[in-house]
Amino acid sequence: MKKLLILGGGTAGTMMASKLRRALDPDQWAITVVDQDDRHVYQPGLLFIPFGIYRARDVVKPRRRFIPNGVELVLSGIDVIDPDTSSVRLSDGSRLPYDLLIVATGSRIVPAETEGLTGPGWRKNIFDFYTLEGAQQLFYALERFEQGRLVLNVAEMPIKCPVAPLEFLFLADWFFHQKGNRDRVELVYATPLDGAFTKPRASALLGGLLAEKNVLVETEFNASEIDGDGRILKSWDGREVRYDLLVSIPTNMGSEAVERSGMGDDLAFVPTERETLRSKEHKNVFVLGDATDLPSSKAGSVAHFQGDVLEKNVLRAIDGRKLCEDFDGHANCFIETGFGKAVLIDFNYDTEPLPGRFPLPGIGPLSLLGESEANHWGKMAFRSVYWNQLLAGREIPFVDSKMSLLGKWS
Amino acid sequence: MSTMLLAGSPIEVDAEGFLLNPDQWTPEIAAEIAAGSGITLSEKHWQVIDFCRRTNADKGAPPTVRGITKGTGISTKEMYQLFPKGPGILASRIAGLSKPKGCI
Ligand SMILES: Cc1cc2nc3c(=O)[nH]c(=O)nc-3n(C[C@H](O)[C@H](O)[C@H](O)COP(=O)(O)OP(=O)(O)OC[C@H]3O[C@@H](n4cnc5c(N)ncnc54)[C@H](O)[C@@H]3O)c2cc1C
Numbered sequence: 001m002k003k004l005l006i007l008g009g010g011t012a013g014t015m016m017a018s019k020l021r022r023a024l025d026p027d028q029w030a031i032t033v034v035d036q037d038d039r040h041v042y043q044p045g046l047l048f049i050p051f052g053i054y055r056a057r058d059v060v061k062p063r064r065r066f067i068p069n070g071v072e073l074v075l076s077g078i079d080v081i082d083p084d085t086s087s088v089r090l091s092d093g094s095r096l097p098y099d100l101l102i103v104a105t106g107s108r109i110v111p112a113e114t115e116g117l118t119g120p121g122w123r124k125n126i127f128d129f130y131t132l133e134g135a136q137q138l139f140y141a142l143e144r145f146e147q148g149r150l151v152l153n154v155a156e157m158p159i160k161c162p163v164a165p166l167e168f169l170f171l172a173d174w175f176f177h178q179k180g181n182r183d184r185v186e187l188v189y190a191t192p193l194d195g196a197f198t199k200p201r202a203s204a205l206l207g208g209l210l211a212e213k214n215v216l217v218e219t220e221f222n223a224s225e226i227d228g229d230g231r232i233l234k235s236w237d238g239r240e241v242r243y244d245l246l247v248s249i250p251t252n253m254g255s256e257a258v259e260r261s262g263m264g265d266d267l268a269f270v271p272t273e274r275e276t277l278r279s280k281e282h283k284n285v286f287v288l289g290d291a292t293d294l295p296s297s298k299a300g301s302v303a304h305f306q307g308d309v310l311e312k313n314v315l316r317a318i319d320g321r322k323l324c325e326d327f328d329g330h331a332n333c334f335i336e337t338g339f340g341k342a343v344l345i346d347f348n349y350d351t352e353p354l355p356g357r358f359p360l361p362g363i364g365p366l367s368l369l370g371e372s373e374a375n376h377w378g379k380m381a382f383r384s385v386y387w388n389q390l391l392a393g394r395e396i397p398f399v400d401s402k403m404s405l406l407g408k409w410s
Numbered sequence: 411m412s413t414m415l416l417a418g419s420p421i422e423v424d425a426e427g428f429l430l431n432p433d434q435w436t437p438e439i440a441a442e443i444a445a446g447s448g449i450t451l452s453e454k455h456w457q458v459i460d461f462c463r464r465t466n467a468d469k470g471a472p473p474t475v476r477g478i479t480k481g482t483g484i485s486t487k488e489m490y491q492l493f494p495k496g497p498g499i500l501a502s503r504i505a506g507l508s509k510p511k512g513c514i
Contacts, residue, residue, distance in 0.1 A: 220495065224487065236490040266476040 002029050004314075005088060005098035007078055007257070009035035009063045011043075011390070012289030012303040013104035018393035019311045021068045024318075032072045032096065034088070038063050041132055042386055043160075044300060047167055047336065049135035050142055051175045056132060058383075066391045078105070078257040083282040100284050100314065103263075103270055105255035107160050107290040107298060113251035114155050114223055121228035126246040129168065130160075141245060142175065147184035148244030153233055154191050155223050156251045158267075160290050160298035162198060163345075165189065165249055166206055167336040173213040174338035187214070190221040190233060190241055202345050202353040209337055209371075252298070254291055269293035274349075275325035277310050284317070286310055296329040296349065304390050305330040311393075334379035342375035417442050428502070428509050432466060435506025444504050455492055455504075457482055462505040472507040474498055 004020060006013045017033050024031070045059035067073045077091035087097040109130045111117045117126065127141060128134035150172060154165050169189055176182040189196075189210065195203035196210055196217065210217055224236040226246070233241045253259075254268035263270055263281070271280040272292040279285035288310050289303040296302050309327040316323050329349030334342045345353035389396050413420045414427070417438035422430040427443070429435055440459060444451050451459075461482050465473040475498040479486050486497075493500040498510050 222490075224490075236486060237495060266474055266480065 001027075002099045003097060004029055004031045004100045004102070005096055006031065006033045006102045006104060007081070007088065008104035008106055008255070008289070008291070009033045009067065009073060010040065010104065010106050010289070011300045011386075012106070012291075012307070013102070014040070014063070014066045014391045015303065015307050015393045016102055016104065016288070016310060017071045018066075018068050018391065019307060020314060021070050022393070023311060023315060026070050030072070031070070032074060033067055034074045034076060034078055034090065034096070035063055036075070036077045038075055040066060042383060043130075044386070045383060046129055046132065046135045047164055047171070049132075050127075050129050050138040050168070051171050052139055052143075056136060060132065061387065066387070068392075078255070079260065080257060081261040081263060083261075083263070083279075083285060086284060098284075100317065101282075101286070102310070102314075103258070103279070103285060103287045103291050104289045104303075105257055105291045107252045107254055107269070108256075109250040110253045111248070111250040113253075114226060114248075116226035116228055117155070117248060117250060119226065119228045121226075121231070121246070125231070125244065126226065126228065126248060128248055128250055130164075130249060130252075138247065142172075145185070145245055146181060149186040149188060149242065150245045150247065151188045151190060151233060151241055151243035152247045152249075153221070153223055153241075154193075154249045157192055157198075158298060159249050159252045161333070162297055163206075163333055163335045165191070166196060166210070168247065169210065169215050170213060170338040171336055173215065177339075186216070188216045188218065188241065188243075190218040190223070190235075192220065192222050194219050199347060199352050202347075205343070206335070209343075213338070252290075258291065265293050267293075274329075275309075275327050276313055276323040277306055277327060278313065278317075278323060286314065286317075294329070296327075297331040297333070299331055299333055300386065300390065301332045302330070304396065305332075307393060334375055334382065336376065336379055337371050340376050341371045341373055342379045343371050344375045344378065424509075426503075426509060429506040432463070432506045432508075435463075439506060440504050447500060447504075449493070449500075449504075451504075452492075454484065454488070458484065458489070458492065458501050459505045462501055462507060466505070466507050472498075472502040472505070472510050474510060 006017055013033055017031055021031055040061050040063040042059040045054050048054040064073050079089045079091050081088050087095045089095050109128055123137050127138040129138050152165055152169055169187055172187060176185045196207040197203040222236045225234045231243055233243055254264050258264040258270055259268040270287045270291055272287040272294055273280055274294050277286050277288055279287055288306045290298040306327055313323045332346045334344050336342050347353040414423050421434050424430060441451055458478060462472050475489055489497040502510050
């Protein structure tokens with residue numbers, strides 16, 4: 001019996017377990033998934049928790065429910081990966097050997113990377129919303145927030161879901177409007193980027209929306225330190241931004257297991273071949289989702305598109321055939337813009353987000369790069385698609401893993 | 411792509427002034443690009459530039475600021491004093507390398 005080992009039972013790992021259990025002969029291949037806990041968080045839902053749109057129970061389900069029959073789930077911390085002996089050591093010291101390894105350990109926030117971030121004020125008037133605990137506590141803080149300056153800071157790029165900070169601001173604008181105190185709340189966005197987003201076309205659109213919603217933007221802001229007592233956010237080039245409530249997207253890094261194994265780059269992301277998703281260093285190791293060092297967005301939709309390519313390549317690697325070079329960096333994301341609307345963007349390594357209709361060229365019903373209510377409902381429906389189609393490794397209707405230029409105006 | 415006269419030689423650069431071919435780079439070119447950003451190169455600057463070029467030769471890509479601080483022992487704070495605003499980008503440009511890959 002050969003062994004396929006999947007590290008991480010989040011979006012990407014669970015999806016691959018589903019796909020490969022169907023594709024591989026159960027008499028020849030045993031599949032095992034390792035994750036540290038039995039709590040699968042639907043992370044896109046974390047955005048809505050601070051605003052009371054979702055509660056914890058809306059975004060958390062037991063992992064084991066989504067691990068298909070015929071796949072073993074091991075609940076344990078992963079200590080180190082040892083590619084030289086093709087085995088993985090778990091926290092209790094036991095070892096799992098593998099013939100093929102898929103690393104899907106995602107990314108995590110590391111607030112300790114910014115001086116003072118976890119000092120006085122942390123989880124009192126400084127919060128994150130990339131963890132369930134952070135998002136829940138921020139909910140109470142926003143409820144209490146009557147007036148003053150709310151600053152959203154992205155500590156460092158790359159971050160997973162690079163549009164989430166913008167969505168947070170758009171939703172905050174809406175939230176305070178509804179609460180009746182928008183005129184007493186100042187919204188500030190301090191970002192290391194030189195604009196609202198990484199891609200110029202989308203940046204112009206989103207920058208326009210920020211201005212329209214009266215969000216002040218501080219660009220090329222690289223946070224050096226947080227003075228929790230003085231409530232000041234400082235940058236390396238000497239700028240200071242005062243805050244009453246600081247919402248931080250701390251530095252994102254790959255898993256500690258990757259770091260301990262010496263398999264990661266400076267941020268513990270695994271160097272990965274950009275088209276085939278094979279590890280650059282080890283022939284029987286593949287990587288997908290947030291764990292890679294690829295310049296594609298770290299998003300669930302990207303993991304989904306990568307999954308199709310990875311399934312093909314795992315089967316090819318098993319048969320000793322040449323890998324297909326297919327992953328084009330395709331990403332597709334809904335951006336909540338508040339007041340029940342959203343924008344949809346679709347892009348890849350080489351093509352910028354283009355306006356048009358999606359997923360059916362010319363018809364839609366979703367419009368690319370424009371605000372609409374249909375897009376908002378698309379975003380809200382994504383939760384059910386996530387649990388039922390994406391994790392089960394099923395096709396999402398009409399959406400192909402390769403980006404299509406049909407129906408887009410360039 | 412365009413050609414720029416740097417330290418007396420025609421050099422191919424991209425739209426943002428990054429050298430297209432790191433082999434065309436010379437220390438004189440570095441000094442001229444640095445001067446254009448108001449920087450006079452010191453010992454410390456050279457330490458960074460050498461590290462960037464070595465990393466690029468080894469790994470095929472310029473290092474990030476994080477990589478530079480780890481590799482040289484120069485603190486992030488000092489990096490911002492040496493190469494104000496965007497130390498990663500600026501150091502790479504002066505070292506004749508490509509723009510460090512951002513992310514989308
Ligand atoms: C606020 C927010 C909003 C988002 N919005 C969107 C959106 O609208 N659309 C979208 O497409 N994406 C969105 N995303 C991104 C999306 O959630 C991630 O890109 C996706 O979950 C990545 O999947 P993954 O499998 O790579 O990582 P994860 O799903 O994070 O899974 C990694 C798993 O590895 C496990 N693991 C790691 N290290 C160890 C270890 N040492 N031992 C044991 N287990 C370990 C973890 O427990 C985890 O379960 C959002 C993310 C956030 C935080």
